[in-house]
Ligand SMILES: Nc1ncnc2c1ncn2[C@@H]1O[C@H](COP(=O)(O)OP(=O)(O)O)[C@@H](O)[C@H]1O
């Protein structure tokens with residue numbers, strides 16, 4: 175069993191325009207193990223993506239206090255690529271487009287980055303894995319030949335993130351708003367992809383604004399984030415409660431002072 | 440540096456060189472004294488030693504190339520012996536007609552080697568011709584004059600490479616490419632020059648209905664001054680020039696790439712893409728020229744450079760000179776830096792920074808490789824590109 179632990183995490187981000195630092199995460203605590211599915215729900219702008227990006231190692235975000243530990247080893251000094259090779263994966267809310275690099279080339283490079291330099295994956299094995307992953311996600315082969323995310327629709331991008339997940343097989347995957355911008359069919363397909371990698375050696379942290387994806391990927395634990403920290407944790411029923419009462423209900427019950435831009439679940 | 444005198448000319452003569460040829464050398468020598476250095480905007484090459492005699496140059500004796508029955512492929516020295524009439528028809532008569540500057544004058548006066556390829560009318564080759572080297576002496580700095588002549592209706596694919604060899608101080612390489620009417624040429628130049636400085640001048644003359652598809656991999660390791668020029672002389676002629684360049688270390692590459700539409704309904708297309716690393720410098724001057732009377736023509740160009748280091752410098756200058764109304768002309772240019780978001784995305788999947796950068800570069804320039812239809816040539820192009828990338832870390 176492997177463990178990912180977030181300890182009293184405080185994170186600031188510098189505004190690109192004003193160059194002023196602003197604290198976004200104000201003390202996040204979370205422990206997750208392989209074999210578990212966690213969901214973090216929270217209103218827009220509360221810092222869910224900030225948490226995901228900080229765990230992954232996006233240099234834009236500064237950790238001012240606390241720690242991120244993988245199997246009791248701090249990841250803070252490790253750059254993003256080392257964290258990825260250590261087993262982390264982030265399906266991004268806004269994946270970049272890169273012209274000139276095909277999906278296929280990229281996937282192969284990502285797989286080979288995890289292997290000894292002199293032992294790249296055999297093309298035959300790679301293609302077999304790719305075929306399987308494509309069929310799970312109802313993707314056509316030409317998607318693999320296209321440039322990385324270039325001209326992809328929102329749904330295609332999400333699918334493509336999950337294709338990478340299937341091929342890379344990380345230990346912990348963070349899925350940042352995988353459900354946003356997906357119609358119900360696409361949601362089912364990407365959920366199928368995520369469920370496919372689930373097992374005792376894989377842990378998932380799902381970040382979501384809405385409950386609906388939890389119908390397809392069942393969480394063991396649900397955490398609610400507000401004002402830059404986790405304010406309540408519980409089982410899957412917590413998500414149902416949020417649906418009934420909205421974030422505002424929970425906010426008032428806990429006496430938290432945050433503005434909710436958009437409080438429906 | 441040695442003196443450029445009439446006597447010094449004699450040392451570079453070919454065996455049994457015809458008098459008319461030696462006369463051309465002498466005329467070029469006269470020009471050398473009065474012409475100026477060619478203009479390369481934003482490239483300072485004054486101290487590169489170009490246009491100077493470096494050492495006594497020993498022309499190599501002609502070597503018999505395995506010419507097929509279908510076409511002629513031999514050294515310039517041999518062509519002077521065996522194909523003098525052909526040579527006389529084309530030598531500085533079409534593609535190059537004038538010693539316009541000091542470097543072309545120098546290169547003509549002191550030429551010591553060259554290749555000659557001639558495809559007779561209506562010869563259609565399916566297998567490509569590979570040109571691996573220009574014949575010259577083992578210690579001589581190359582000053583070459585090369586020909587590719589496509590006679591009427593001929594079709595071929597030619598790949599000119601430059602296998603790594605003993606680096607010399609300088610290299611001067613002039614090429615004349617002639618496409619007679621209705622001919623088609625796929626030309627791929629894979630430049631990996633190791634000389635400290637290289638002067639490259641390639642001029643193409645394109646006749647009626649003829650089509651030149653030209654891909655250049657500028658992957659040399661020394662300084663390079665390159666002029667690539669296609670003249671659309673015949674009606675409905677077409678030229679596409681794709682130039683992919685990488686500069687590393689302290690290297691500078693300055694490239695003038697020009698297409699001139701002389702004839703109506705001709706189509707010219709320039710695409711240049713360059714990647715600049717370390718402290719190197721790369722300048723693309725893309726020149727599209729439309730001559731008065733060349734109506735119904737198309738002239739497009741795109742010049743893009745990507746800088747991968749803060750100390751790299753580069754320019755992409757599109758220049759359009761249009762003297763005709765009824766045309767379609769356009770240009771795009773960009774000087775970009777590696778996008779941090781893209782790099783982060785690639786690295787978030789476990790790729791180290793150097794590998795992520797390599798992928799980006801491969802993608803940026805590799806598009807030209809992907810368009811090379813012949814698989815063996817495409818592979819060579821990609822191999823040399825990879826070798827060049829391996830220098831960066
Ligand atoms: N890269 C960034 N630069 C500046 N501000 C940012 C950046 N990322 C997030 N923020 C700010 O941090 C806060 C939390 O944003 P985010 O983590 O995206 O929230 P969520 O994902 O919960 O909607 C917002 O106020 C947002 O404006």
Ligand SMILES: [Mg+2]
Pocket residue numbers: 222223224267350351
């Ligand atoms: Mg978000």
